[in-house]
Amino acid sequence: xxxxxxxxxxxxxxxxxxxxxxxxxxxxxxxxxxxxxxxxxxxxxxxxxxxxxxxxxxxxxxxxxxxxxxxxxxxxxxxxxxxxxxxxxxxxxxxxxxxxxxxxxxxxxxxxxxxxxxxxxxxxxxxxxxxxxxxxxxxxxxxxxxxxxxxxxxxxxxxxxxxxxxxxxxxxxxxxxxxxxxxxxxxxxxxxxxxxxxxxxxxxxxxxxxxxxxxxxxxxxxx
Amino acid sequence: xxxxxxxxxxxxxxxxxxxxxxxxxxxxxxxxxxxxxxxxxxxxxxxxxxxxxxxxxxxxxxxxxxxxxxxxxxxxxxxxxxxxxxxxxxxxxxxxxxxxxxxxxxxxxxxxxxxxxxxxxxxxxxxxxxxxxxxxxxxxxxxxxxxxxxxxxxxxxxxxxxxxxxxxxxxxxxxxxxxxxxxxxxxxxxxxxxxxxxxxxxxxxxxxxxxxxxxxxxxxxxxxx
Amino acid sequence: xxxxxxxxxxxxxxxxxxxxxxxxxxxxxxxxxxxxxxxxxxxxxxxxxxxxxxxxxxxxxxxxxxxxxxxxxxxxxxxxxxxxxxxxxxxxxxxxxxxxxxxxxxxxxxxxxxxxxxxxxxxxxxxxxxxxxxxxxxxxxxxxxxxxxxxxxxxxxxxxxxxxxxxxxxxxxxxxxxxxxxxxxxxxxxxxxxxxxxxxxxxxxxxxxxxxxxxxxxxxxxxxxxxxxxxxxxxxxxxxxxxxxxx
Numbered sequence: 001x002x003x004x005x006x007x008x009x010x011x012x013x014x015x016x017x018x019x020x021x022x023x024x025x026x027x028x029x030x031x032x033x034x035x036x037x038x039x040x041x042x043x044x045x046x047x048x049x050x051x052x053x054x055x056x057x058x059x060x061x062x063x064x065x066x067x068x069x070x071x072x073x074x075x076x077x078x079x080x081x082x083x084x085x086x087x088x089x090x091x092x093x094x095x096x097x098x099x100x101x102x103x104x105x106x107x108x109x110x111x112x113x114x115x116x117x118x119x120x121x122x123x124x125x126x127x128x129x130x131x132x133x134x135x136x137x138x139x140x141x142x143x144x145x146x147x148x149x150x151x152x153x154x155x156x157x158x159x160x161x162x163x164x165x166x167x168x169x170x171x172x173x174x175x176x177x178x179x180x181x182x183x184x185x186x187x188x189x190x191x192x193x194x195x196x197x198x199x200x201x202x203x204x205x206x207x208x209x210x211x212x213x214x215x216x217x218x219x220x221x222x223x
Numbered sequence: 224x225x226x227x228x229x230x231x232x233x234x235x236x237x238x239x240x241x242x243x244x245x246x247x248x249x250x251x252x253x254x255x256x257x258x259x260x261x262x263x264x265x266x267x268x269x270x271x272x273x274x275x276x277x278x279x280x281x282x283x284x285x286x287x288x289x290x291x292x293x294x295x296x297x298x299x300x301x302x303x304x305x306x307x308x309x310x311x312x313x314x315x316x317x318x319x320x321x322x323x324x325x326x327x328x329x330x331x332x333x334x335x336x337x338x339x340x341x342x343x344x345x346x347x348x349x350x351x352x353x354x355x356x357x358x359x360x361x362x363x364x365x366x367x368x369x370x371x372x373x374x375x376x377x378x379x380x381x382x383x384x385x386x387x388x389x390x391x392x393x394x395x396x397x398x399x400x401x402x403x404x405x406x407x408x409x410x411x412x413x414x415x416x417x418x419x420x421x422x423x424x425x426x427x428x429x430x431x432x433x434x435x436x437x438x439x440x441x442x443x444x445x446x447x448x
Numbered sequence: 449x450x451x452x453x454x455x456x457x458x459x460x461x462x463x464x465x466x467x468x469x470x471x472x473x474x475x476x477x478x479x480x481x482x483x484x485x486x487x488x489x490x491x492x493x494x495x496x497x498x499x500x501x502x503x504x505x506x507x508x509x510x511x512x513x514x515x516x517x518x519x520x521x522x523x524x525x526x527x528x529x530x531x532x533x534x535x536x537x538x539x540x541x542x543x544x545x546x547x548x549x550x551x552x553x554x555x556x557x558x559x560x561x562x563x564x565x566x567x568x569x570x571x572x573x574x575x576x577x578x579x580x581x582x583x584x585x586x587x588x589x590x591x592x593x594x595x596x597x598x599x600x601x602x603x604x605x606x607x608x609x610x611x612x613x614x615x616x617x618x619x620x621x622x623x624x625x626x627x628x629x630x631x632x633x634x635x636x637x638x639x640x641x642x643x644x645x646x647x648x649x650x651x652x653x654x655x656x657x658x659x660x661x662x663x664x665x666x667x668x669x670x671x672x673x674x675x676x677x678x679x680x681x682x683x684x685x686x687x688x689x690x691x692x693x694x695x
Contacts, residue, residue, distance in 0.1 A: 003313075007311055008308070066431055066434050066435060066438075067427065067431075069385075069430075069434045070385075070389075070426060070427050070429075070430035070431045070433075070434045071389070071423055071426050071427060071430075072389035072390070072391075072392035072393075072403070072426060073389070074392045074393055074395070074403065075392055075403055075419070075422065075423050075426060076423075078403075078407070078419060079416065079419050079420070079423060082410070082416050082419065083232070083233065083416050086228065086229070086232050086416075111438060111441070112441075114442075115438075115441050115442045115445045116445060118442055118445075119442070119445040150445070160294070161386070164295075164296075164297040164298075165297065166297075167297035167299045167300050168297075168299060168393070170299070171396060178297075178299065178300055178303065182303065182307070185307060185308075189311065190311060191304070191307070191308035191309075191311050194300075194303065194304050194307070194308050195304075197300065198296055198300055198304060201295060201296050201297060201300055202292070202295050202296065204295075205294075205295035205296075206291060206292075206295040208295075209291045209294045209295050210291060213291075346538075346540075348536055348538050348540035349540055349542065351503055351534075351536070351540065352534070352536060352540035352541075352542070352599075353542075353553075353554075354503065354526075354529065355501055355503060355529055355532070355533075355534035355612075356529065356530065356533075356534075356553075356554035356558065356602070356603070356606060357526045357527070357528075357529040357530030357554055357558035357559075357606070358526065358553070358554060358557055358558055359526050362557050362558075366553055366557065367542050367553070370544050371542075371543065371544050374544065
């Protein structure tokens with residue numbers, strides 16, 4: 001047991017690398033927040049555009065959504081990271097990870113919103129249109145409010161899963177928490193920095209996971 | 224933009240010819256990994272859910288902590304913890320085993336949550352009817368509750384499995400020679416991104432049909448309420 | 449011998465959290481008897497019934513089946529339950545199985561009867577409820593009345609010694625009630641022992657041997673249907689019956 005503590009919960013090592021890990025934590029949090037905000041907004045915009053049912057645009061959206069739901073996020077990050085210089089651009093690993101994960105989140109979000117929009121009863125549209133509301137007004141004032149409530153549980157779950165994927169940015173040399181922990185682990189020849197990082201992730205995501213449990217029971221999406 | 228450069232870097236036939244044995248080897252490893260990790264995760268998840276449905280308070284607390292813990296830690300962190308962390312402790316494990324352990328912990332939590340939701344979606348009367356005819360709890364679970372529960376959450380189960388298959392790509396980080404790892408080896412050999420594009424295409428071919436099916440199922444599920 | 453009680457309930461009490469639903473109930477059921485349990489909603493009559501096959505575990509008191517106390521913790525309740533059929537208000541047919549499969553499941557898994565023989569028995573049970581031609585239908589293809597008749601067939605195929613009916617017609621549209629009551633009438637004529645919780649007062653008058661009036665977790669009065677309906681002794685029985693007959 002002592003050997004275990006020495007290895008995984010070494011106080012001295014933890015104290016020494018604590019500032020580095022915290023610096024990594026900020027990067028992880030920043031990246032996660034940026035991904036969540038841009039992913040949610042882009043996903044909603046795509047769903048609204050799709051509601052207009054313009055065929056060529058819809059096909060484009062469907063293709064985009066399907067591709068980004070089918071590819072592993074790590075593949076997308078690496079592909080973007082290695083191909084962007086060939087287009088004469090010089091994006092950092094951070095920017096590439098942000099864009100890649102935002103696009104992935106946006107695809108899932110679009111799909112969830114769209115499923116919600118199609119599930120709102122036709123009568124709702126007819127009732128609103130019959131009172132003289134335009135298509136867009138009906139969408140904004142009548143349909144989306146119902147959709148958002150119904151889609152909160154799946155959205156929360158998906159957002160957590162993809163925000164956790166910020167750890168993948170370590171593969172393209174972003175100095176986020178996992179990268180820092182791995183570097184520290186090599187220097188210290190001890191796993192305690194990883195324990196710290198794991199605690200950091202728990203601190204960030206455990207409240208969200210518990211929140212999602214609560215939301216799921218509150219907004220129960222009855223089957 | 225130079226089209227020739229684009230072709231050379233992303234759609235280089237010569238590179239494909241050079242590295243395709245590597246890519247196939249990687250694909251085979253990915254498939255083996257999925258065939259092992261998928262069923263193990265699913266069965267342990269079902270076991271978790273079955274135990275949960277016994278409603279033993281202290282046990283359920285423990286299960287909930289287990290599930291929430293592994294849903295909060297990114298799979299890559301878990302994998303690195305197991306693969307790079309344990310050796311310092313004197314436990315040296317091969318990459319494949321490390322992947323297996325960390326994926327089982329992670330995916331059993333996700334599958335467990337899905338199956339639990341499925342079981343809870345079945346009205347209590349079903350269990351009562353089965354038990355009143357003399358079926359044991361386990362029999363009632365196997366013949367009456369689970370078939371309905373799994374059907375109710377089929378979209379979530381499929382979606383989970385797609386995520387699991389995609390997640391096997393992180394095994395490349397611990398140098399397990401699966402599809403993404405082999406593509407990156409190819410990329411280093413050929414000095415261009417074509418092997419990566421090839422790997423991406425393979426993932427797309429494998430998963431796109433499933434993702435399409437999933438969209439339909441999810442929409443049908445939401446509409447039926 | 450045939451007059452020794454089939455089912456005996458002694459000083460039965462049941463509480464849910466702090467709410468005491470049954471406050472000490474005693475009754476016995478003789479072979480081939482049809483006993484009707486009536487009472488206002490929330491009186492505890494369904495809980496009483498569900499304690500008879502231990503779907504609810506009594507808080508205190510005991511349940512005896514053929515003289516054996518089945519409410520003790522070390523009793524193998526699954527073995528007992530195959531002799532006590534139950535029919536539910538909401539049918540509780542298994543939606544993923546056909547009518548026939550609904551019936552054969554317990555025959556095969558509990559009674560360990562080979563598949564072909566259990567199918568024969570299931571078919572004859574379906575014939576008894578007049579639904580042999582529906583053996584291949586799934587529950588969602590049947591009307592409520594048909595579903596309930598399949599549920600009854602599912603019980604009788606097990607050849608139970610006693611059948612419990614928990615408001616078997618309450619979830620049915622009025623025009624479908626008759627079919628279910630007919631089946632129950634036939635069962636009674638065949639000599640099945642039955643305990644029925646129901647609001648079908650006419651059926652009680654025609655078919656019951658005994659009626660128990662339950663209110664506030666206690667049996668207030670029990671007697672023949674003639675006496676209960678025409679000459680109720682207790683004030684609460686009278687009030688209940690006048691309220692019911694208003695409708």
